[in-house]
Amino acid sequence: VTREQLQGRSLRKACWPIDVGNYNYSRAAGSAASALAAAEMGDKDIKDRLLGLMAEDCDPIIKDDRAYFRGASLWANANGFMADICRPNSFRALINRRLTQNGGPYIEAADPREIMFASARSHDGALMFKARAENGPGFKKITVGGLRPGANYALKYQGGETGFAAQMSGAADLNIPAARLSRFMITPQQ
Numbered sequence: 305v306t307r308e309q310l311q312g313r314s315l316r317k318a319c320w321p322i323d324v325g326n327y328n329y330s331r332a333a334g335s336a337a338s339a340l341a342a343a344e345m346g347d348k349d350i351k352d353r354l355l356g357l358m359a360e361d362c363d364p365i366i367k368d369d370r371a372y373f374r375g376a377s378l379w380a381n382a383n384g385f386m387a388d389i390c391r392p393n394s395f396r397a398l399i400n401r402r403l404t405q406n407g408g409p410y411i412e413a414a415d416p417r418e419i420m421f422a423s424a425r426s427h428d429g430a431l432m433f434k435a436r437a438e439n440g441p442g443f444k445k446i447t448v449g450g451l452r453p454g455a456n457y458a459l460k461y462q463g464g465e466t467g468f469a470a471q472m473s474g475a476a477d478l479n480i481p482a483a484r485l486s487r488f489m490i491t492p493q494q
Contacts, residue, residue: 315350316357325377332362332376336383346392358384409490412449412475419444419482426450431490437482444482448490449475456493461486467493 319334339354358380362373372381408426417438424433429452437444451457451470459466461481470476480488 315353316361319354319357323377323380325379328375328377330361330375330380332358332373332380333383335361336376336380336387339387340383340390343387343390344392344395351387355384355387407450409448409450411446413447415445419446419480422485429492431488433488434485435480435482435488436485441483442481443479445477445479447475447477451476452492458491458493460489460491 315335315338316331319331319338321329321331321334323330323333325333335354335358339351339358342348342351342354358373358376362376362380365372365374373384376384408429409431410426411421411424411431411433414421420436420438422434422436424431431448435444435446451474453470453472453474455470457468457470457476459468459478459480464481468476468478480486
């Protein structure tokens with residue numbers, strides 16, 4: 305969609321004229337961030353054109369094993385570097401990668417409009433997490449992954465405990481009673 309909106313427009317004019325990293329008049333931040341988005345989406349042509357505009361506007365410097373764009377903020381330089389090395393779907397893969405290294409339970413999915421997590425830690429087959437309800441207290445749906453398929457688990461929370469079985473996929477959809485900041489623990493049952 306963005307590529308279609310750029311048809312017939314100048315890429316330079318499509319980028320905001322303020323570098324948000326240092327508030328100077330420069331299209332460096334807009335060019336770099338847009339190039340990074342294009343790289344993530346696999347649009348090498350737009351990425352290369354935007355990085356070329358950044359180079360035209362900001363004088364690339366290579367000195368003493370350092371490379372940077374003079375006049376561009378650290379923010380713009382960092383985004384430009386990431387755009388240059390980014391492969392398609394790099395950020396998507398990073399976001400979707402399971403973060404537990406020990407193969408234990410983890411929070412697989414939740415609606416951030418309904419619940420936000422303050423912390424989560426998986427240890428010895430158990431998952432401890434703190435969560436805050438958004439849009440008022442109540443039961444909030446989450447999906448927990450990394451469970452043993454078909455195994456029984458207990459969800460413990462302030463004022464209660466309930467049991468559930470993991471699906472054969474190793475996941476479980478749960479409705480948890482969340483309020484301001486609530487603590488939860490999921491433990492395997494013997």
